[in-house]
Amino acid sequence: MCDTCGCNITPGNRHLAYKPVNGGTSAISVLKKLLAHNDDQAAHNRAHFDTRGILTINLMSSPGSGKTALLEATIDALKDEFRLAVIEGDLETENDAARIRARGVPAYQITTGSACHLDAHMVHEALHHLNLSMVDILFVENVGNLVCPASFDLGQHRNVTLLSVTEGDDKPAKYPVMFRAADAVVLSKIDLLPVLDDFDPARAEQCLRQLASTVPLLPLSARKGQGMAAWYDWLRSELAAQRARVSAGQTVKPYIQPDGARLHAEVG
Amino acid sequence: MHELSVCQALVNQVVEIAQQNSAHTVQLITLYIGPLAGVEPALLVSAFPLAAAGTVAASAQLVIEPQPLRVHCQTCGADTEATPNRLLCGICGDYHTQLISGDELMLANLELIT
Numbered sequence: 504m505c506d507t508c509g510c511n512i513t514p515g516n517r518h519l520a521y522k523p524v525n526g527g528t529s530a531i532s533v534l535k536k537l538l539a540h541n542d543d544q545a546a547h548n549r550a551h552f553d554t555r556g557i558l559t560i561n562l563m564s565s566p567g568s569g570k571t572a573l574l575e576a577t578i579d580a581l582k583d584e585f586r587l588a589v590i591e592g593d594l595e596t597e598n599d600a601a602r603i604r605a606r607g608v609p610a611y612q613i614t615t616g617s618a619c620h621l622d623a624h625m626v627h628e629a630l631h632h633l634n635l636s637m638v639d640i641l642f643v644e645n646v647g648n649l650v651c652p653a654s655f656d657l658g659q660h661r662n663v664t665l666l667s668v669t670e671g672d673d674k675p676a677k678y679p680v681m682f683r684a685a686d687a688v689v690l691s692k693i694d695l696l697p698v699l700d701d702f703d704p705a706r707a708e709q710c711l712r713q714l715a716s717t718v719p720l721l722p723l724s725a726r727k728g729q730g731m732a733a734w735y736d737w738l739r740s741e742l743a744a745q746r747a748r749v750s751a752g753q754t755v756k757p758y759i760q761p762d763g764a765r766l767h768a769e770v771g
Numbered sequence: 772m773h774e775l776s777v778c779q780a781l782v783n784q785v786v787e788i789a790q791q792n793s794a795h796t797v798q799l800i801t802l803y804i805g806p807l808a809g810v811e812p813a814l815l816v817s818a819f820p821l822a823a824a825g826t827v828a829a830s831a832q833l834v835i836e837p838q839p840l841r842v843h844c845q846t847c848g849a850d851t852e853a854t855p856n857r858l859l860c861g862i863c864g865d866y867h868t869q870l871i872s873g874d875e876l877m878l879a880n881l882e883l884i885t
Contacts, residue, residue: 528798532880533788537781537802541869620773651773654809654876676856678810682860715858715868 533541541655544623548658551558551630553643553754558745559641559756560738561657563681565674566647569691569725571599573665573734574642576725578606580735585742591631591648592621599644611634623658640742649678659739660685662757666700668692675710683714685736686758687721694724705754718758774814777876778822784802785828786877794883797828801880804872806855812837839872 536542550652552559562570571591578587589610591599611632613625626643633641643659664685667673668718669692675682682688688711690704708720719737723730748755781800789797804812812835823829842853844860850871851861858865 527885528882528884529792529794530799530880530882531788531792533784533863533878535782535784535878537777537876537878540780540783557850595794618773618776620776622776628793650809654773654777679858680807710856712866713857713859715866717867 514694527744538655544627544658545658547662548623548630549625549754549756551635551659552660553749556749557635557641558661558738558742559657559659560663560741561643561645561652561659562662562663562665563645563649563652563684564667564691565635565649565670566645566660567703568647568665568667568670570644570647570665571602572725573605573689573691574603574644574726575722576731577734577738578603578608580731581640582606582608586637588633588635588638588641590624590626590633590641590643594618594646605769607636609726609734612741615646619646619648620655621645621657622655622737626657640738641684649674649681653681655683656756659757660745663687663689665689665691666707668696668704670702672702672707673710675707675714676680676750682711683716685716685718687719688716689734690722692724692726693722693726694729700701705767729732774810775818775822776854777810778815778818779808781819781878782822782826782828785831785881786817786826788881789827789883792883793885794885795827796884797881798884799832799834799882800878801836803838803875803879804835805875806840807870807874808876809883810876836876836879838875841871842868843871844868 524771565571574589577763578696587608591610591612592615593599594615594617597612600610603610606680611629613621613629621733643657662684664682666688704722711720721737723734785797785800786793787795804810805825821832827873840853842849842858843850844863844865845867846865849860858868860868
């Protein structure tokens, strides 16, 4: 308890610590996004990527839905076609970065300690540990969590959300903020569908569409190599689109953000 | 529990604005938060004293004005109410809709004592 940081002030004694002072009261209208500082840093990160023609993809999902396995398979298939790099986010351990490096691709591990998401400042710090001049596609594997990562712009161009068939097919209905943020939804581990008779892919898609989402749904199994071609084609088309934007001096944020920005233009 | 991170961002902004306006105390903070902001107002309220302790906003009252969830239908053109996991048009039921309101995470206004 001290007077320096204010930790001695509690809800019970606050009225004593802050006596009303005579003076003018002024009301000011702000109308600023709460995460404006994060968004400024994210824009700075995005500018770094655009300068170098890099496509940055943020992978989000619950823990254990196969983000790292998807990256491993993608690296094996595409590392001769594109220069890839990965930023890994976990609370602890270098395990995922070690898995990526074992495939011959540079990876930097962010360990957040207890933080449940990555933010734009953490990603910026990580960028200083990667040689960005040698990268075509940068993957950011967010902390496994279907809640918090959806609220923080990192500077990525696209969000990909994974839903594994070992989870419930109603996950998009339960976590609407996360699934609404996706530019593509990967339905992972589909090789397990024959033994999981309670997961209905059609119901998963229905729950996704009810969020007014028109994005591609990509069913695949990274381990068994099923459905991977559609994922690789999506990556190729996104990289081509990013290069076209860069040569036209444009950039893009994940799907829902410009939508919201435009519709809320009158307030911010 | 990312509400503490959001609160820290809020307090940083509020302190900055208070300094710009030469205020010594922030009396009232009003936020607009929609159901699709990804932030739980009750958790924000409980995290606020931790983030605000020792700043000019430490004694501020935090008021959260919830925002309605509304969508615009690109197919039939109607504007209707929706729910967080059912953003379909309330008239024709189509899913080609755009959010008009409901994902706000905004610092709306402040009352400052100068």
